[in-house]
Amino acid sequence: MSTATVAAPAKKASLFGKKEQKFMKDPLWDTNPITLQVLGICSALAVTSTLKPALVMCISVIVVLCGSNVIISLMRNMIPSKIRIIIMLAVVSTLVTLVDQLLKAYMFELSKELSVFVGLIITNCIVLGRAEAFALANKPWPSFLDGLGNGLGYSIILVLVAIGREIFGNGSLMGFRVIPQFLYEIGYVNAGLMILPPGAFILLGLIIWIQKTFSKTVED
Amino acid sequence: MSKSKGTTYTFVFATIICVVCSLILSLSAIALQPLQRANMKLDVVQNILISVGHEKEEVFTKTATENFKLFTDEFETILIDKDNQGQTRDFMEAELKKLSYSDEDLKSMTEGELLSKFKSKLGLLANKAGKAKKDYDPGYKLVYAYNPDKTTPQAYVVPIEGYGLWDIVKGYLALNPDLNTVRGITFYEHKETPGLGALITEEWFKTQFQGKKILDTNGSLVSVEIARGKATDTHSGPELAHYVDGISGATLTGTGLNKFIRANLEIYEPYFVELRKKQSQGTEL
Numbered sequence: 278m279s280t281a282t283v284a285a286p287a288k289k290a291s292l293f294g295k296k297e298q299k300f301m302k303d304p305l306w307d308t309n310p311i312t313l314q315v316l317g318i319c320s321a322l323a324v325t326s327t328l329k330p331a332l333v334m335c336i337s338v339i340v341v342l343c344g345s346n347v348i349i350s351l352m353r354n355m356i357p358s359k360i361r362i363i364i365m366l367a368v369v370s371t372l373v374t375l376v377d378q379l380l381k382a383y384m385f386e387l388s389k390e391l392s393v394f395v396g397l398i399i400t401n402c403i404v405l406g407r408a409e410a411f412a413l414a415n416k417p418w419p420s421f422l423d424g425l426g427n428g429l430g431y432s433i434i435l436v437l438v439a440i441g442r443e444i445f446g447n448g449s450l451m452g453f454r455v456i457p458q459f460l461y462e463i464g465y466v467n468a469g470l471m472i473l474p475p476g477a478f479i480l481l482g483l484i485i486w487i488q489k490t491f492s493k494t495v496e497d
Numbered sequence: 498m499s500k501s502k503g504t505t506y507t508f509v510f511a512t513i514i515c516v517v518c519s520l521i522l523s524l525s526a527i528a529l530q531p532l533q534r535a536n537m538k539l540d541v542v543q544n545i546l547i548s549v550g551h552e553k554e555e556v557f558t559k560t561a562t563e564n565f566k567l568f569t570d571e572f573e574t575i576l577i578d579k580d581n582q583g584q585t586r587d588f589m590e591a592e593l594k595k596l597s598y599s600d601e602d603l604k605s606m607t608e609g610e611l612l613s614k615f616k617s618k619l620g621l622l623a624n625k626a627g628k629a630k631k632d633y634d635p636g637y638k639l640v641y642a643y644n645p646d647k648t649t650p651q652a653y654v655v656p657i658e659g660y661g662l663w664d665i666v667k668g669y670l671a672l673n674p675d676l677n678t679v680r681g682i683t684f685y686e687h688k689e690t691p692g693l694g695a696l697i698t699e700e701w702f703k704t705q706f707q708g709k710k711i712l713d714t715n716g717s718l719v720s721v722e723i724a725r726g727k728a729t730d731t732h733s734g735p736e737l738a739h740y741v742d743g744i745s746g747a748t749l750t751g752t753g754l755n756k757f758i759r760a761n762l763e764i765y766e767p768y769f770v771e772l773r774k775k776q777s778q779g780t781e782l
Contacts, residue, residue: 326692326746333691345754357507371518378525381533386557395692446746454701472693472746489773 300419308493310427310436312485317403321435322477324394328451331439334394337427340376341398342407345369346424350427356413365408370399387467403431425458436485441480446471500578541609542568544683548671549643549652553700571645572654574608579636581768587636589615592622609656612637638764643671652680653772655765659757661725662749664688667695670758672711674776675770678720682706705741711762713739718766720759723751 310316317338348368349356356364375473377395377400380388398404407427412420443449445468448456456465519623537560546556556564576584589611590603596618603611603623615622615637615644623633643652651674658667668684682703711722719739724731725748728740743751 280607326690330691330695355510357502357510361506364511367514367518371522372598374522375525378522378529378533381536382529385533386534389540389685393688394696467745469745 287327297419297422299421301429304423304430306430306432306488309430309434309488310406311431311481312488314403314406315483317401317431318407318481321438321481322396322474323397325326325337325435325439325442325477326472327443327447327449328436328439330336330390330394331435331455333390334397334423335428335435337394337398338403338431339378339393339403339425340368341373341401342404343421344422345408346412346420347417348372349408350415352419353413353415362405362409363414365405366399369404369408397444403427434481437484438477438480442476443470446476457480515737517609537636538607538610538681539564540685543640544669544685545572545654548669548681548683550671550681572642572649573644575640575641576608576612577638577640579634584635584637586611588635593618593770595625595712596621607638612639638768640765640768641669650674653769654760657682657758659753659759659760661687661689661697661753662694662747663690666750666754667755670761670770672769676773677710677712678731679706680710689750690747696747697750702741702744709741710738713732717761720755720762722759724748725751727776739744 293333304310308314311318311321320334320338326332345365345368349365352364352368374397377388377391380391411423415423440450443451444455448454448461448467456467468480470474510776523599542564543556546564547553550566559567576586578584586608593611594600598614606614619634620630623630626633637771639656641654642650643654644650652671653674653676654669656667659671661664664687666684666689668682668686670682672678673680683696686704687695687697689697701705706721711720713719714735716721717720721739721741723743724740725743726745728737728742731739
């Protein structure tokens, strides 16, 4: 699990202006949490074998990321820097467990879908990474936007990988068959590799390659 | 973050955070527990209803009360001990009362809940009675007889549970009155991998079990197994009646299910043998 952090823009902005938009737009592509910050890889492998769990994970991560960023940002002047990581973890896990409890009580069907994800969200390095790199140094509103932006950036990649894996691995999308039957009859076989974690790595690598070709970013 | 506020501050802050977080979580757990319990209870009943062939849509659009009513109207709960003798819940209630469970609590539990509570406390109760757990254990098990028109049961539903890959998978298996043909199967409360092992809850996987046989042609138990890949690739002829297609990438979940479905059926087989005997005496088959 990598906990690489990127330099957070420490600029102060008070309007819903260009800077705020930048907080949200950058992580979608230019500083995408998965492909460029290389955060949250573990969950990107775990839940992308089909599209449905990937979507559920995306929504949960967006909610938790926004929530944790805002809470950490509100407390940023009180948190002693020596124990900041453990405090962040406490906040994040409390938040996630609380949401899980509420879902179990009021939206039981959804909670059954989500049960396996709860642990994955808490240990998702994006949540901790953004709290450390951004929320700790910024006001609540920009932190919220940063959470939203990174959550969406994470979602885009997750959905892309999941679509690829489900189509090539299972021949379906959202559980519906998309590869026509006659192809199977003339000898087409689903790629078993795609539904295993290495399949996700290969797709992720391809996505990073394509993205870097377009954005012309070069690693130092 | 250039604040160095000293060790005392750090300790105080950490303590406050811990206390606040644990307070929030314990309060929410206590406050939401009744709702969560009710949901789980409903989930069990819905699973039993679906296993005998009630449509999922029908069950989920009904309110909780309607579901419970449907269940009590159509199902007969049979509690049997290890000698396959019919039992009532009185014994379990009387025993659990010794462990300071209130009458009200015990009466509100379904047989299933009562039994799982009883089983989890077996060691303690045996200790109190001064017996070894093995001698004390009455070996209770539950069978739900699906009997909507109150004549002869149209299906028998038994709870199945055991390890999948990561954790315990629970479910219900419904058998036709011949106690050989599978009528339906459901899985709930599992922690299998999303997109792989978790696919056991998909309709296509569960409907495959319908019509499969748990007995071979000689009448001995062979259970229903999940094949590796397509069942038709590895098995043929009469064997196919005992195999369903596997899920690629979820072989270990399948192995787990194979083991525990069989183990659960083995527990019930002596009772089923008696039921089959009774049926063949009652009606010429």
